[in-house]
């Protein structure tokens with residue numbers, strides 16, 4: 001496809017009018033789909049979708065548009081859409097806000113108190129949700145969905161947030177001084193705008209944590225179990241969604257090493273008016289089998305007073321940069337795009353967020369010195385995401401192209417192309433790709449090196465210096481150290497995206513930094529993303545380091561490989577299930593161990609590794625025309641080979657990972673252990689449009705002990721309570 005996915009600014013008036021009319025027509029179908037008035041199956045049956053999942057190229061007739069609109073142009077794919085308006089002259093005129101840190105509160109402040117099993121106290125249910133009575137907590141009831149080992153890991157800290165409609169932030173807590181936040185005064189209220197000169201987003205255009213921006217950050221440390229209480233305050237009426245987004249949510253702590261009841265299972269979603277208690281014990285992998293007496297000082301956590309508390313588990317499994325986001329079945333892309341995405345920094349003895357403590361364990365990465373742990377002064381979370389908006393400047397999403405959704409507006413921390421003031425010293429940037437379908441690849445405008453220290457949640461065995469990053473797929477996190485001491489005060493340098501898209505299938509082309517800066521790409525998100533302004537010398541000398549050894553990989557060589565499995569990710573999938581509650585149809589699917597290429601059904605068990613074993617999984621891209629960033633929940637994997645060869649694995653993928661870009665026509669072979677926790681987990685494409693349509697499989701850990709049945713019953717949530725059904729299907733090679 002060579003046509004641009006967004007029409008250029010100089011498109012003819014009639015082109016723009018046709019495109020806008022087509023967008024309006026399509027919006028009617030988007031609404032009907034998002035409200036559940038019509039199913040995708042019906043749209044295919046009516047010929048509105050082709051078998052490939054694209055909107056059929058038919059003009060005029062649209063069952064959702066009244067006859068008065070029948071002359072409003074043709075529906076053509078690919079039409080492109082008009083460019084998002086109002087951006088001229090706004091690049092690098094607003095400061096980039098640091099993340100808004102969610103307060104850590106005493107567990108005793110939660111009312112009602114958290115409990116091991118779901119709290120099934122009844123309350124009135126909104127008539128828009130069917131009325132009657134339903135439980136206050138949306139977590140499925142009973143022992144299987146009880147927090148595993150809740151008494152062994154009682155929560156020590158609580159974080160409470162709600163999912164809500166766009167509103168103004170009046171309690172911004174960046175947890176850094178204003179001078180390290182571009183001078184932003186946190187006492188000033190922050191309206192929900194992508195730039196001060198752009199329109200305020202309507203309540204149902206954006207749905208975020210606590211209904212506001214900047215995006216939220218949670219900070220926690222190993223050995224300190226967190227209870228994250230998530231309230232759903234979205235509109236009870238499913239129609240009140242601004243045209244996209246679903247008011248049911250399930251919150252995935254990506255890539256938490258937690259029990260499945262806390263993993264945000266795609267079928268364990270909860271409704272407006274309910275909360276869900278997520279118990280994040282924050283333990284090292286191997287907690288129950290390696291270093292059980294907690295004697296190894298490398299397996300440790302800050303004690304709050306300059307010292308360490310040793311914890312059980314394998315210190316080689318220490319994790320750092322996570323994020324959490326919605327995982328609602330078949331609505332993840334819309335909900336994450338709409339604002340359901342936050343970051344989560346985990347601190348440890350090794351990576352404690354204090355650069356001055358010199359105890360032989362602390363890696364002393366750029367962070368700060370004020371607090372014992374978790375200093376954010378020079379440790380900066382960055383969330384990259386592309387957005388689009390309609391002619392009124394309200395956020396816009398088009399679910400019709402099942403190849404993926406690509407926006408034309410580049411945002412960093414939900415701010416349109418901002419600037420960020422830095423001191424002449426080293427900084428750590430934890431960069432999350434929070435897009436729906438867009439990959440990034442970036443470097444500094446002057447060609448200077450950046451040092452990659454982490455990939456996904458994990459510090460690398462060794463840092464890697466690069467002038468341009470690898471492609472960073474959706475949901476991947478890359479942590480970098482950039483040393484600004486080489487610049488002079490008054491200098492500017494830009495973070496430049498060079499990864500060009502023409503559609504949501506895969507990157508079309510990687511430009512050079514020079515070409516991206518010269519504006520040679522038609523993709524409006526290629527070029528400068530973020531401007532660094534070097535503004536002063538640090539008041540205190542930079543004490544941070546980037547050691548040559550960070551975190552070596554866990555040694556799995558003595559653990560036998562119990563099973564090998566092959567998952568092929570491709571298009572042209574079919575649906576074997578007829579269960580409308582658990583299954584979905586779309587072009588995308590997964591073929592397990594040579595079986596059929598199947599659409600997602602969260603009632604189908606596709607793999608069931610034995611608790612305590614190690615397996616080797618090969619993830620295969622079934623086609624050359626697209627890429628898939630595949631995410632496997634719960635366990636960190638080590639990449640053994642790309643396209644069958646270990647020599648194809650670049651240095652920055654030689655640590656642990658949780659998202660694996662397959663590359664067009666490629667394959668990735670990984671190894672993982674299954675331990676510590678049980679229950680049902682998932683594996684899926686993190687191009688969330690692919691995931692939703694319907695490239696996702698459920699796997700579960702077999703034999704994790706009571707109360708785990710194998711296979712597990714499937715939860716079926718309703719506002720009046722969650723029921724369970726037996727699995728729809730067990731793949732022949734699952735057990």
Ligand SMILES: [Cu+2]
Pocket residue numbers: 627628629685686687690691695
């Ligand atoms: Cu994909």
